[in-house]
Each structure stands twice: as structure tokens, then as C-alpha cells.
Amino acid sequence: MPAAPSSPSSTDTHCPYCSLQCGMRLRPVEPAAPGEPAVAVEERPDFPVNQGALCGKGSSAAAVLSARARLGTPLVRDHRTGRLREASWPQALERATQGLAAAASRYGRDAVGVFGGGGLTNEKAYLLGKFARVVLRTANIDYNGRFCMSSAAAAQRRAFGLDRGLPFPLADVSRTGCLVLVGANPADTMPPAVRHLRELREAGGRLVVVDPRRTRTADLADLHLRPLPGTDLALALGLLHLVITEGRVDEEFVATRTTGYERARAAAMAHWPERVERLTGVPVAHMRRAVELFCDAPTGMVLTARGGEQHSKGVDTVGAWINLCLATGRAGRPRSGYGCLTGQGNGQGGREHGQKADQLPGYRAIDDPAARAHVAGVWGVAPDTLPGPGRSAYEILDGLGTDGGVRALLLMGSNPAVSAPHAGHIRERLRALDHLVVCDVVLSETAELADVVLPSAQWAEEDGTMTNLEGRVILRRAALSPPDGVRTDLAILRALAGRLGVGHGFPHTAQEAFDELRQASAGGQADYSGITYERVAAENGVFWPCPATAAGRPAHPGTPRLFLDRFATPDGRARFADVSHRPAAEEPDADYPLRLTTGRVLAQYQSGAQTRRTPALQRAAPGPFVELHPRLAARLGVADGDPLTVTSRRGRATAPAHVTPTIRPDTVFMPFHWPGAGSANNLTNPALDPVSRMPEFKVCAVRVEKTPPGGTA
Known part of the structure; x- marks a missing residue:
């Protein structure tokens, strides 16, 4: 798409928040008061990732430039x-x-x-x-x-020999036949990406969402699987078991483009559907339906995010989902593959x-x-x-x-x-x-x-x-x-x-630093040596790897799609992961009978250091909360808005109750954007994945109690 015209004084740039890096335009304005921003955010329709759409965080990004929000002196x-x-x-x-x-x-x-x-x-x-x-x-x-995505990175390198969040442009998502979205809620975390999900559905594609909560993203799905937090690995193995027993393996792809299938097959066969239902809480009928949707579609993708990755077995979990792609021939082919929804910018x-x-x-x-x-x-x-x-x-x-x-x-x-x-x-x-x-x-x-x-x-x-x-x-x-x-x-x-x-x-200057970076990256897997500031500006971005070419030869076009001819392993074949289910590092017991999972909300970002200083965003999401099911709330004698205390073996947090049927009765959820008494990460478990060294943010054992009079929430 050609670049949309901009005024001589406006600046084409990108959002400071998530990994979409949405295009935006900054237009000079007269500051509303001394120290207030001298620019306003406008849409920039020419950038293909968001085509002008911005979420609330992006559209209010200029507010953090205010002198009242920022540091001004050492x-x-x-x-x-x-x-x-x-x-x-x-x-x-x-x-x-x-x-x-x-x-x-x-x-x-x-x-x-x-x-x-x-x-x-x-x-x-x-x-x-x-x-x-x-x-x-x-x-x-x-x-x-x-x-963020270290578990996915390690699993991709193990399977494909190379890690890039998505090995294809985001626009390919809307063109696949079936998308399985694991532990991701882009409706809240990267809203401009949701148009790709809607376009997928409008084109006749199917969407399967794997999440213990019924999120706004799950509301868009043809099928919502709600596993117990910490059991995504078992679920992926159970789906592969069904692919094998129902004769849906792409035998030619497995034989010509992969290695290690027999070990992965043996592991999957030990995870029969009824066993996986007991482990995950996902009914066998729902698993069969997921396999039907994924395998009946002409093409398919699996995308994971933090919900499936932030575990002490995150690398194995992602490996199991990659196995599902490999066994069905949904990798290294157009409009098919595995990818990771990177979080940070x-x-x-x-x-x-x-x-x-x-x-x-x-x-x-x-x-x-x-x-x-x-x-x-x-x-x-x-x-x-x-x-x-x-x-x-x-x-x-x-x-x-x-x-x-x-x-x-x-x-x-x-x-x-x-x-x-x-x-x-x-x-x-x-x-x-x-x-x-x-x-x-x-x-x-x-x-x-x-x-x-x-x-x-x-x-x-x-x-x-x-x-x-x-x-x-x-x-x-x-x-x-x-x-x-x-x-x-x-x-x-x-x-x-x-x-x-x-x-x-x-x-x-940054351009001098980038020119040196190009030299340092030359010949590496992430080769930027053929990328220049001029090309990036003219082409709306350049995909790596993009090696430099000899003088007089055409510039390398960049690599929007990886693995179409071969994988980045020494023999060019993708490698199945030999993985089996194991429990979370910390399981519930009599003292801590519930599972806590954590995540984000629409109006805040990461630790909230910047978004909590943006008035419009802070009004939209002013503080932490504890999300719990009505059955659990009734058992605790808690009404919506009552102060709750959540305690783990590492600490406690207090926040108001948010009673909703969108979460499992055995699980509570807290967003992690706030410090102080309501800090969810006071509770989370630092148990590390042995390969990626990713901490187990997404599940730990807790107890929940109504905060006594005089307590804070």
C-alpha cells in the first residue's frame, strides 16, 4: 500500500507499547499548558500491521511526554x-x-x-x-x-533451528483455514490485531481459543477450550494422540521434512483422551472437535502467548504445540505454521x-x-x-x-x-x-x-x-x-x-549505531546487514534475515516467510520434541487450595510504569482486582467489590473481588500492572524452566479469604 500523505511538519513513527508496533503519525500542536505534550497522535493508514487502527494505549501515548508524568532531571x-x-x-x-x-x-x-x-x-x-x-x-x-517469550524462542530453536516470533507476516493469520490460539487474549493485549481474527472468520476460517478464562478473544471463537492452568502441555499431547489415532497425520510431510516423530508419537500415545480430560478438565468431545476443525481446514496455524509459555515447563509446552503442527503438515507451508505472539515492543x-x-x-x-x-x-x-x-x-x-x-x-x-x-x-x-x-x-x-x-x-x-x-x-x-x-x-x-x-x-546517533549493528549481525541468523534506515522508511519495514549483497547486485528483499523450502536446522528438517506432561511446580493442597493465574487488562501495559501515569488509562483501569467464579464467591461469602486477600507461599495481595462466570471455579485471576498491596507478583512462583529460565508466572497455589475489617484492598 503506498504511503498516505502527511503534512510537512508531521512525523511518521510507531507506537511505544506492544510488539505490533502500530504505525502512527505525530502532529505538532500548541501545548494545552506549560509542560504538556507538543504533539498529538493521529492515524497512519499506510502501515500494514494496523492500517491506522490504534488502541487506547496507542492513541493516548503522547500523554507520557507530559512533564508531570516523567523525570526531568537526574x-x-x-x-x-x-x-x-x-x-x-x-x-x-x-x-x-x-x-x-x-x-x-x-x-x-x-x-x-x-x-x-x-x-x-x-x-x-x-x-x-x-x-x-x-x-x-x-x-x-x-x-x-x-x-516474555523465552520459552517459545527456545522451543522454536529446538524445532526449527531459528526463532522469530511469527515466521510469516501477521496478515497471513486472516488467510489460514483454522487458527488455534493458546494462552493469548489479543482483544485486550493488542486490540488492532483482532481485525485479523475477524477477517479469518469472515473468510470462512475457524478459530479455536485455549484459555482458562472466557476472555473477549474467546468470545470470538468457534470453540473455546478451558484447561486447568498449568495443563496446556497435556492438552497438546492429547490433541496429537487424537490426530494419530484418527489417521490424520500427514505422513509424507513427516517423512520428508521432519525427524524424531517416533519418540513424539510414543509420548502422545501415553496421553489418551480420557486421561487428558482428567488432567485438564477439557471434555473429550471438545478435544475431538478441536482436532476436527484443525485437520479439516486446508491450512492451519497455532499461535501461543504467555498463557502457555510462562511456566516451568514452557519450552516443552510450546514444543508439544509445534509437534501438532508438524504431525499435520502445518509448518513450512503457505498460510500454515507455528508462531509466538511476542508481548513487548x-x-x-x-x-x-x-x-x-x-x-x-x-x-x-x-x-x-x-x-x-x-x-x-x-x-x-x-x-x-x-x-x-x-x-x-x-x-x-x-x-x-x-x-x-x-x-x-x-x-x-x-x-x-x-x-x-x-x-x-x-x-x-x-x-x-x-x-x-x-x-x-x-x-x-x-x-x-x-x-x-x-x-x-x-x-x-x-x-x-x-x-x-x-x-x-x-x-x-x-x-x-x-x-x-x-x-x-x-x-x-x-x-x-x-x-x-x-x-x-x-x-x-542511532543511525551510526545501526550501521555498526549491521556489521555485527552480518552472517548471523538474525542478519540485518542488508537493512538500512532508508529502506526501512521507504518500504514500511524490512523482514530479517536480510543479508547485504555484493556491489552491483540487487538488494536482498528481506524474508517475510521462513521455512518454505527448508528449516534452519543442519539437515533442513524440523525436529519433533520428545515431551510428556508433568505437574506445575506448585500444585494446590489443603493450605493453598486454589490456582492463581495472572495477566493483563486492556487499559494498562506491563508493570504500568507509563500507563498508570496516563490519566485516561488510569481512569479506565484504576487498580487491581481478584477475578473469581460465583460458586467460589458464594463459598467464601463474598460479593462483588468486597476486599479479598490472596495468599501464596511467597506473600499476599489484597484487592476488590470481581465476581464473574468467565473464570473456572477452581482458579482466580489477577492483573499484574500495579505495585503495593495489590501486586499480583508478590504471589507468583519463580520456579524456572530448565531450558529457557522462564519463571512460572501463570500458575501457583493460593488461598483466598475475605479481608477482615481494618484490612486494606
């Missing part, structure tokens, strides 16, 4: 009062670097850690990884994207280029000698000076301030005081640090604990690329200059590096 902890006070940039940078250097000198380089965010641009993620490995020379860098690019503990730019393994040599050459350092793999996100946070753990932490664009599992424990660990430096746009709950807070420029105030859930690299453009007292993250990293003795290698 802050340092006053040693006398213990409070944060305003400081100059030289003072704050000196305090920051002194603390980082002191920890390295006293405890060793790995006692300094870096924690990034899935909302950082590719350029920031790349330079943050470079800063950790070249300036600090620490192994301990990871990011909150570990809490740059959850994909954020790990491709260096924030993840075990990866170097281009999706290279940090313990691969050839990868180390290539990246070290781009950085101008010796390969043996680069550290090896470090700890994963939760493991870094869990060890903060301990002997052998990280003692000084640089944190950029994340709020683990609210978003991490067992959040009360993580807040204690953050307080135990010798030194905490936070770079952020707002005074988040994590920034409130810092020794130094460095105010960062925002999405509308700087250029940079993002990689959306399709693997489409898109370009955000600056529409404003940052306020006085605020610096870009690139400028902050350059200043910190200089004070720590590395006065080169940290570019002034």
Missing part, C-alpha cells in the same frame, strides 16, 4: 537523609560510575550487572550489550524479555543483538568461537576479552547483593520491582545492592530504590529501529527534542563508557 541518593535529590548530570554520572567501578574493583567484574528492557530500540539493546561486555566486561547481562530485537545472557549480535551464541571472533572484530577488541554466558534475568535478580552475586547494577528501561515474580523478595534484593543505577523515563518503583536515577528521552524524542512480532524491522522517528535535563540512552551509555575509560565505540 536524581542521586542523599547519604544524610536517605532520600533522592536532584543533581547535575556531571554529579550523577560521577556517582554512577564510581559505584560501578568500586564494585568491580572489590568483588570482580561479574559483580557488576546490567539489566535491560524489551522496549529498548535495537540500537540501545545492541549498545547496552556492548557496554556490558566491552566496558564492564561482565558476563551478567540479561533483560525483562526473558519473562522489541522483545524480538532486544535479544537478537546482545541483551540476552548467552547471545551476541545477530543471534549468535556467545560461547561459539567464530561468533566471538566476528563480533570482537567489529568492536575492535580481542575475542578472549569477551566474557562468556552469564546468569538469566531472575537468577541475576535473585542474587543481588549476595556473596557471589551482582553487587552493583545498571538497569535500563525495566521495572522488576513490580514485574518480576516473587516481587517482594526482588525488592529486598534491590535494596541489598551496594549500588543501583536506573535509566528510565519515569520514576518507576524500581527507580525509587536507586542510588542514581538518569532521566532518558522517550520514543517520540529519538530515532531508532524496533523489530516487531513478525520480524519486521521498523523505524521510529523523533518528532520532538528531549526536554532540558533529559538525555538519550545512547548519550548516557557514551558518557558512562567514557568515564569508565572507554572513550570510543559508542556512537552519537
Whole structure:
């Protein structure tokens, strides 16, 4: 679609929130009052992902640019009062670097850690990884994207040899014959994507939703399967059992394009339908109907999201759903395949280029000698000076301030005081640090604990690329200059590096950083070397991999669809996962008889650090709640709105009851956007998947009680 005309003074850019990275236009306006935003958000119909549609978060995104919502000057902890006070940039940078250097000198380089965010641009993620490995020379860098799609990433690499959220454009979803949506609620989490579900139905396609709650997305489905939280793996195995016993396996595809089927078949045969019904609560008749819808359609897709992935067996769970695609020939073919609905804005690019503990730019393994040599050459350092793999996100946070753990932490664009599992424990660990430096746009709950807070420029105030859930690299453009007292993250990293003795290698502009990223990614799985700012702007994004071509040859077109000819494994075949059901890390018992699952609401985003500062969004969703079934409410003597206390083995949370028949009677739900007494992540279980190191956010054992008089909710 050709670009729609824009006025000479407007700026075409993208939303600062989820992984759709919806196109939008920023138009200059006269501020309503001093310190209010000088731009307004408008639709941008030319961007194919959203075609102009924006959710409430996107349409109100300019509100966070307000001076009342954001940080405007550096802050340092006053040693006398213990409070944060305003400081100059030289003072704050000196305090920051002194603390980082002191920890390295006293405890060793790995006692300094870096924690990034899935909302950082590719350029920031790349330079943050470079800063950790070249300036600090620490192994301990990871990011909150570990809490997003790491289980799906590991399962995709195991099955296909390559991980990209969607191996096809999002528009292909509306053209498939049957879509199975597992643990996803895009009607609340990425509303502009719902048009693809509606177009699917209008074209005669079928939609199956797997979710313990009847969400607004489930209301669109032809079939809604409601498994007990923590049993998605068993359900996928049960569906594969039926595919096998009903003779619906695509034998030719399995024989020519896959390996490992016999082991997967044996595992599935041990999960007969009646057993799976007992484990999941999903009736056998509903399982048979799901298989009928999926296999009778000419094409099919399975998309998973956090509901199926945020488990201590998340990799195996995703592997089981991929097995279903492989057995039915629904992978590596047009309008068919497995994909993951990435959550955070740059959850994909954020790990491709260096924030993840075990990866170097281009999706290279940090313990691969050839990868180390290539990246070290781009950085101008010796390969043996680069550290090896470090700890994963939760493991870094869990060890903060301990002997052998990280003692000084640089944190950029994340709020683990609210978003991490067992959040009360993580807040204690953050307080135990010798030194905490936070770079952020707002005074988040994590920034409130810092020794130094460095105010960062925002999405509308700087250029940079993002990689959306399709693997489409898109370009955000600056529409404003940052306020006085605020610096870009690139400028902050350059200043910190200089004070720590590395006065080169940290570019002034995002485009310079991207050109270096292109070199570092060249030849890797996530090859961006053929992508330029000019191409991204002209083509409405470019899909990776997109390698550079020789002079005089046509540019590589990018790769919207992966695996059509071969998978990215050494032999070109997809690999079945040998997986079996196992219980959640924590099952209910007499003391904690219910299951808690967590998620998001329409008007808030992630830890809420920005959306809770947007008046319209805060009015729409002002606080946490506990969703429970009427039968459970009657047993507890609870009416809608009554204060409830939810207790797990890790902590408690109090919030008003929301009584609804849309949830199972044996399960309660809480959104996780809020800090304080209603923080759902005070309860969640940090049990980790052995492969992805994903915590088990989506299920833990709890008890629920009516809050006694005098309690808070």
C-alpha cells in the first residue's frame, strides 16, 4: 500500500507499547499548558500491521511526554537523609560510575550487572550489550524479555533451528483455514490485531481459543477450550494422540521434512483422551472437535502467548504445540505454521543483538568461537576479552547483593520491582545492592530504590529501529527534542563508557549505531546487514534475515516467510520434541487450595510504569482486582467489590473481588500492572524452566479469604 500523505511538519513513527508496533503519525500542536505534550497522535493508514487502527494505549501515548508524568532531571541518593535529590548530570554520572567501578574493583567484574528492557530500540539493546561486555566486561547481562517469550524462542530453536516470533507476516493469520490460539487474549493485549481474527472468520476460517478464562478473544471463537492452568502441555499431547489415532497425520510431510516423530508419537500415545480430560478438565468431545476443525481446514496455524509459555515447563509446552503442527503438515507451508505472539515492543530485537545472557549480535551464541571472533572484530577488541554466558534475568535478580552475586547494577528501561515474580523478595534484593543505577523515563518503583536515577528521552524524542512480532524491522522517528535535563540512552551509555575509560565505540546517533549493528549481525541468523534506515522508511519495514549483497547486485528483499523450502536446522528438517506432561511446580493442597493465574487488562501495559501515569488509562483501569467464579464467591461469602486477600507461599495481595462466570471455579485471576498491596507478583512462583529460565508466572497455589475489617484492598 503506498504511503498516505502527511503534512510537512508531521512525523511518521510507531507506537511505544506492544510488539505490533502500530504505525502512527505525530502532529505538532500548541501545548494545552506549560509542560504538556507538543504533539498529538493521529492515524497512519499506510502501515500494514494496523492500517491506522490504534488502541487506547496507542492513541493516548503522547500523554507520557507530559512533564508531570516523567523525570526531568537526574536524581542521586542523599547519604544524610536517605532520600533522592536532584543533581547535575556531571554529579550523577560521577556517582554512577564510581559505584560501578568500586564494585568491580572489590568483588570482580561479574559483580557488576546490567539489566535491560524489551522496549529498548535495537540500537540501545545492541549498545547496552556492548557496554556490558566491552566496558564492564561482565558476563551478567540479561533483560525483562526473558519473562516474555523465552520459552517459545527456545522451543522454536529446538524445532526449527531459528526463532522469530511469527515466521510469516501477521496478515497471513486472516488467510489460514483454522487458527488455534493458546494462552493469548489479543482483544485486550493488542486490540488492532483482532481485525485479523475477524477477517479469518469472515473468510470462512475457524478459530479455536485455549484459555482458562472466557476472555473477549474467546468470545470470538468457534470453540473455546478451558484447561486447568498449568495443563496446556497435556492438552497438546492429547490433541496429537487424537490426530494419530484418527489417521490424520500427514505422513509424507513427516517423512520428508521432519525427524524424531517416533519418540513424539510414543509420548502422545501415553496421553489418551480420557486421561487428558482428567488432567485438564477439557471434555473429550471438545478435544475431538478441536482436532476436527484443525485437520479439516486446508491450512492451519497455532499461535501461543504467555498463557502457555510462562511456566516451568514452557519450552516443552510450546514444543508439544509445534509437534501438532508438524504431525499435520502445518509448518513450512503457505498460510500454515507455528508462531509466538511476542508481548513487548522489541522483545524480538532486544535479544537478537546482545541483551540476552548467552547471545551476541545477530543471534549468535556467545560461547561459539567464530561468533566471538566476528563480533570482537567489529568492536575492535580481542575475542578472549569477551566474557562468556552469564546468569538469566531472575537468577541475576535473585542474587543481588549476595556473596557471589551482582553487587552493583545498571538497569535500563525495566521495572522488576513490580514485574518480576516473587516481587517482594526482588525488592529486598534491590535494596541489598551496594549500588543501583536506573535509566528510565519515569520514576518507576524500581527507580525509587536507586542510588542514581538518569532521566532518558522517550520514543517520540529519538530515532531508532524496533523489530516487531513478525520480524519486521521498523523505524521510529523523533518528532520532538528531549526536554532540558533529559538525555538519550545512547548519550548516557557514551558518557558512562567514557568515564569508565572507554572513550570510543559508542556512537552519537542511532543511525551510526545501526550501521555498526549491521556489521555485527552480518552472517548471523538474525542478519540485518542488508537493512538500512532508508529502506526501512521507504518500504514500511524490512523482514530479517536480510543479508547485504555484493556491489552491483540487487538488494536482498528481506524474508517475510521462513521455512518454505527448508528449516534452519543442519539437515533442513524440523525436529519433533520428545515431551510428556508433568505437574506445575506448585500444585494446590489443603493450605493453598486454589490456582492463581495472572495477566493483563486492556487499559494498562506491563508493570504500568507509563500507563498508570496516563490519566485516561488510569481512569479506565484504576487498580487491581481478584477475578473469581460465583460458586467460589458464594463459598467464601463474598460479593462483588468486597476486599479479598490472596495468599501464596511467597506473600499476599489484597484487592476488590470481581465476581464473574468467565473464570473456572477452581482458579482466580489477577492483573499484574500495579505495585503495593495489590501486586499480583508478590504471589507468583519463580520456579524456572530448565531450558529457557522462564519463571512460572501463570500458575501457583493460593488461598483466598475475605479481608477482615481494618484490612486494606
